[in-house]
Amino acid sequence: MHNHSANPLAARLKHLTLNSPLLTASGTSGSCNEMGRMKNHRRILHALGAFVTKGVTLEPKRGNPEIRVMEIRTGLMNSIGLQNSGAAGFLQKELPQLESCRLPILVNISASTIGEFGKLAAYLRDNDREELIAGLEINVSCPNLHAGGMAFGVDPRLVERVVKTVRRHSRKDWIVITKLSPNVTDITLPARAAIEGGTDVLSMINTVRGMAVNIETRKPFLGNVVGGLSGPAIKPVGVLMVYQCFTKIPECRSLRVPIIGIGGIACWQDALEYILAGATATGIGTAWFVNPNVFIEVRDGLEKYLSRHRTTLAKLVGKACDC
Template sequence: MVNTSVNIGGGITLKNPILTASGTFGYGQEFAPFENLNALGGFIVKGTTLHPRQGNSYPRMAETPAGMLNCVGLQNKGIDYLIEHILPEISHYDTEVLVNVSGSTIDDYVACAERLNDHPKVRAIELNISCPNVKEGGMSFGVHSKSAYEVVSAVRRAYKGHLMVKLSPNVTDITEIARAAEEAGADSLSLINTLLGMAIDIKTRKPKLSTITGGLSGPAVKPIAVRMVWQVAQAVSIPVIGLGGIACLEDVIEFLLAGATAVQVGTYNFVEPDIASRLVHELSAYLTDHDILDVQSLIGALR
């Protein structure tokens, strides 16, 4: 038997390093007909805000040659709806359930995170610091180390559980943001979020997204994601969770070697709805076939 468990800090050990990414997996139960959710290390529910959000106008998705653009805009029914109606439906799964928390202001982030304190199933949140900061002219919290520190430290004071912070790649030096989040009290870091991109319909000469620009995800971003995970893993002492373009086991191993303790499967859930549980099986088989007794021996093992 091989050991596939990994410790992501803050008192949480995953049965294996395969998670599913927020925004691509709904609330989990949508994938239950295709996935063995109990086999996963965990899954992260879609971005949740303090109050309901309608999201952006359509069109808000566009295919690209190696991925997709989206500008969904955090459409959700709010944290109270999640707690009252969604979490009771998914709490029976034998895996970690994390909630992606988003907001427009620091107060929003704090209030949303506080609602999840002491929930019997949710032991961790993923703080999305790539959302618009309305009070600061629409700039994102996650693109400056000062604002990143402020929001993470405020949530850290309010939230008792594991605090994972999701970083934006749309920065000049992601290690500065990572160190600020660590200093502010993050237990782990997840990266990368989507890259800012754009597509134009040459027939209409109009943008393919209602917001003109949107987030690029999928296999096209993986080399950038691996590079940033490698940089951040060397810059901080807390666990790093890698995501961006994972489509096969080789991608998972690549992120682990770069220094990721765990990974999140995102866009490829739309291509192969059972990919995450399949990767769990393939990872165990890979370790057995290569006489690797513990998956942790792969983490940061780049030569």
């Protein structure tokens, strides 16, 4: 295909070499069908290295009551509640459309018990007959039914068990990514647990828990009361968490377990911050709602920076961690 030494933007996630370090952040880009309606969709797809789907669950989910998304000064609050058409619907309706993107497809998965995570991975493995899926991203921020709705991601033992189960039921050549929740005191604990469980890659961060009050109705703004904060406000949180994992976990530092940095990226400088803090690739979500050219602009900006400094992205991974 391509000689990745010739592509300064190439990013390696285990056996998958991406042409660009930019990924869609789960839940924010729908399916490629929606991207396909944009007038510059070819350029957008060219700017991407892989497509991460919105969260898929075993059974269809209606999601949370409205209001589910609101804009705030520094980003977004959302409580979608994983609305989706279930694994069968995903395979039937969405996956064939995603194929037209000609990008590696990473399916973000959620479940409310460990057993359900296993069933979901096995279902996707057994029913993706054309082998269109390149890997899974496990969303450990979803609520655990057996722990009163507390997220799996806050308990390292549960994270390890979820990852082990998904790994066991995955296709051998799939990349298994564990997407960590920032709603913990020490991110390196669930990160190490995910590595223990056999994750290939870590991605971080998911949204930060928050709440907003409507002063006119004097009630919580979001139907679910609690929401997830995303966008520019959370970038320093994400950068710190990537840095902590990269500096404290030998498998991250040696790039045996690469990190995908996500959270508040809106321009190429933001993406570069994540790379320098230890990320191999980066995901963009909220900024894409605001700026349909964000992937193109970030890719171009990174390319120019690399050519100005005569270097490659791979050489810059973790450079802020040398001190």
